[in-house]
Amino acid sequence: MAASKCNRLCGPLIRELLDSVESVLFDCDGVIWRGDQAIPGAPEVINLLKKNGKRVFFVTNNSTKTRKMYADKLASLGFNATEEEVFGTAYCSAMYLKSIPHLKGKVYLIGSNAMKQELQSVGIEQVGAGPDPINGVQSDWANVPLDPDVKAVVVGFDEHFSYMKLNRAMQYLSNPECLLVGTNTDTRLPLEGGKAVPGTGCLLKAVETAAQRKAQVVGKPSHFMFDCVASQYGLDPAKTLMVGDRLDTDILLGTNCGLKTLLTLTGVSTVADAKEHQQSGCPKRLGMVPDYFVETIAELLPALQG
Amino acid sequence: MAASKCNRLCGPLIRELLDSVESVLFDCDGVIWRGDQAIPGAPEVINLLKKNGKRVFFVTNNSTKTRKMYADKLASLGFNATEEEVFGTAYCSAMYLKSIPHLKGKVYLIGSNAMKQELQSVGIEQVGAGPDPINGVQSDWANVPLDPDVKAVVVGFDEHFSYMKLNRAMQYLSNPECLLVGTNTDTRLPLEGGKAVPGTGCLLKAVETAAQRKAQVVGKPSHFMFDCVASQYGLDPAKTLMVGDRLDTDILLGTNCGLKTLLTLTGVSTVADAKEHQQSGCPKRLGMVPDYFVETIAELLPALQG
Numbered sequence: 001m002a003a004s005k006c007n008r009l010c011g012p013l014i015r016e017l018l019d020s021v022e023s024v025l026f027d028c029d030g031v032i033w034r035g036d037q038a039i040p041g042a043p044e045v046i047n048l049l050k051k052n053g054k055r056v057f058f059v060t061n062n063s064t065k066t067r068k069m070y071a072d073k074l075a076s077l078g079f080n081a082t083e084e085e086v087f088g089t090a091y092c093s094a095m096y097l098k099s100i101p102h103l104k105g106k107v108y109l110i111g112s113n114a115m116k117q118e119l120q121s122v123g124i125e126q127v128g129a130g131p132d133p134i135n136g137v138q139s140d141w142a143n144v145p146l147d148p149d150v151k152a153v154v155v156g157f158d159e160h161f162s163y164m165k166l167n168r169a170m171q172y173l174s175n176p177e178c179l180l181v182g183t184n185t186d187t188r189l190p191l192e193g194g195k196a197v198p199g200t201g202c203l204l205k206a207v208e209t210a211a212q213r214k215a216q217v218v219g220k221p222s223h224f225m226f227d228c229v230a231s232q233y234g235l236d237p238a239k240t241l242m243v244g245d246r247l248d249t250d251i252l253l254g255t256n257c258g259l260k261t262l263l264t265l266t267g268v269s270t271v272a273d274a275k276e277h278q279q280s281g282c283p284k285r286l287g288m289v290p291d292y293f294v295e296t297i298a299e300l301l302p303a304l305q306g
Numbered sequence: 307m308a309a310s311k312c313n314r315l316c317g318p319l320i321r322e323l324l325d326s327v328e329s330v331l332f333d334c335d336g337v338i339w340r341g342d343q344a345i346p347g348a349p350e351v352i353n354l355l356k357k358n359g360k361r362v363f364f365v366t367n368n369s370t371k372t373r374k375m376y377a378d379k380l381a382s383l384g385f386n387a388t389e390e391e392v393f394g395t396a397y398c399s400a401m402y403l404k405s406i407p408h409l410k411g412k413v414y415l416i417g418s419n420a421m422k423q424e425l426q427s428v429g430i431e432q433v434g435a436g437p438d439p440i441n442g443v444q445s446d447w448a449n450v451p452l453d454p455d456v457k458a459v460v461v462g463f464d465e466h467f468s469y470m471k472l473n474r475a476m477q478y479l480s481n482p483e484c485l486l487v488g489t490n491t492d493t494r495l496p497l498e499g500g501k502a503v504p505g506t507g508c509l510l511k512a513v514e515t516a517a518q519r520k521a522q523v524v525g526k527p528s529h530f531m532f533d534c535v536a537s538q539y540g541l542d543p544a545k546t547l548m549v550g551d552r553l554d555t556d557i558l559l560g561t562n563c564g565l566k567t568l569l570t571l572t573g574v575s576t577v578a579d580a581k582e583h584q585q586s587g588c589p590k591r592l593g594m595v596p597d598y599f600v601e602t603i604a605e606l607l608p609a610l611q612g
Contacts, residue, residue, distance in 0.1 A: 163465050167504055170502075
């Protein structure tokens with residue numbers, strides 16, 4: 001019932017919620033850290049959850065790091081975490097491609113070296129990583145040499161994104177059998193101090209516009225992201241809590257997959273945003289209303305220490 | 307009446323239509339030429355129209371050439387034409403910016419050297435033309451030095467489009483007073499042999515997504531494109547014919563501005579496309595139904611020679 005949602009999580013409710021779940025999924029940026037700084041108290045929360053027998057996973061749309069790179073960052077900030085608990089879109093995109101029967105071939109990658117590594121680690125060869133400068137004239141661009149083994153175009157965050165990459169993706173996608181996969185649709189990467197830079201969603205929109213078709217998106221709020229964790233660890237959705245700072249990705253993923261949801265206010269979305277969705281009466285927007293909210297996940301600490 | 311539209315222009319109808327107009331606006335690519343080849347008979351049609359006292363204008367969404375460059379191309383293909391008869395979006399964007407009161411400042415340009423020249427020729431300084439390679443890390447990108455005199459971001463076709471340009475546009479546009487102007491929204495540039503490369507529409511979509519706002523578009527089907535010609539030459543819409551190969555730009559512009567419209571089948575759109583719009587019953591789509599169609603504008607020749 002919508003009216004019972006979007007409650008402040010406090011007092012005995014906290015332990016009640018934690019007792020009702022076996023697994024907790026955390027988004028990273030804006031939830032357990034901001035940039036290169038841990039949210040104060042977050043490492044203690046994660047470490048105590050595990051000590052209390054909960055399974056913890058890190059579920060992020062950011063495609064610029066491998067599982068290993070995330071595990072290293074988590075460790076350096078004081079989180080007790082392993083590579084196998086990390087589900088970023090670089091890794092999940094590789095898993096998605098592996099999950100497609102008969103996709104025997106290479107990937108044309110608009111993305112980071114981390115994505116290249118995750119693809120390689122599941123045996124998928126890529127072409128395209130790195131800069132791709134422009135040369136020649138329009139007729140040359142339309143006739144760029146294409147690798148006949150490419151069966152999918154994958155778009156993630158790529159600081160080397162360029163007109164030539166956009167063109168190459170379009171030429172590959174002129175074959176209707178070539179798949180188009182996007183890591184995520186986040187339009188901005190928020191940084192410290194209210195600043196931001198363009199996110200993967202902008203690059204994906206350019207490719208979708210050129211190719212005149214929609215991408216299969218791997219990242220939150222797509223079901224696949226949860227399925228990826230759930231299938232490996234046998235998660236029970238009803239006994240899983242999704243914790244995130246974005247209503248349109250984290251909370252919507254939780255709703256889409258039947259999880260309990262907790263919004264934390266250390267990132268992008270506000271309680272006002274959530275209430276607006278709640279009062280809209282629009283079924284699609286109700287999926288973005290969390291069950292609970294906290295100012296910061298540090299508010300879970302007392303219940304875990306008690 | 308919709309039923310009386312989309313008729314094949316032939317026989318005595320041709321002279322009747324031509325007698326009813328004083329001015330004829332031609333789209334270029336797919337109408338009077340394809341790539342670097344004139345449509346057979348097109349130069350004779352244009353030259354005879356003028357000899358018969360009609361005013362002729364060339365109205366193109368392509369932003370990669372100055373008026374001078376178009377006049378040179380027209381001359382080299384046998385068209386009797388002057389710079390002043392050419393209205394491309396490079397020139398019209400400059401005119402659009404000049405038309406905005408109190409816009410005293412520079413433009414951040416994602417676009418060609420031709421756009422830079424057209425801006426300069428009306429006294430508007432630009433920054434941004436040419437390559438803009440990526441350096442540093444995310445926090446550097448969010449803090450790129452911005453020119454405080456920039457009052458508008460203009461997006462046209464730019465083969466040097468890159469993540470850094472997208473980012474710079476977004477940083478300028480984080481100031482809500484900075485305007486966002488796009489030359490056109492064509493998603494593809496069609497080339498010979500059914501090939502194509504990504505058009506300005508893809509780049510504009512990326513910038514709009516990052517900036518989280520819509521651009522003011524100068525090119526067809528925007529009213530501004532016709533106003534630009536009409537205000538300089540005192541055109542009477544009811545006595546003006548728009549000839550084009552695209553329903554969604556050329557024909558829609560004509561409808562939007564109260565012109566007579568003629569579709570030619572040497573380019574992108576087909577009669578089947580037009581009939582589909584006609585039968586849709588959707589008011590928005592009816593604007594894309596031409597009054598008449600011809601296989602090629604060469605079919606106007608006999609009426610002009612007679």
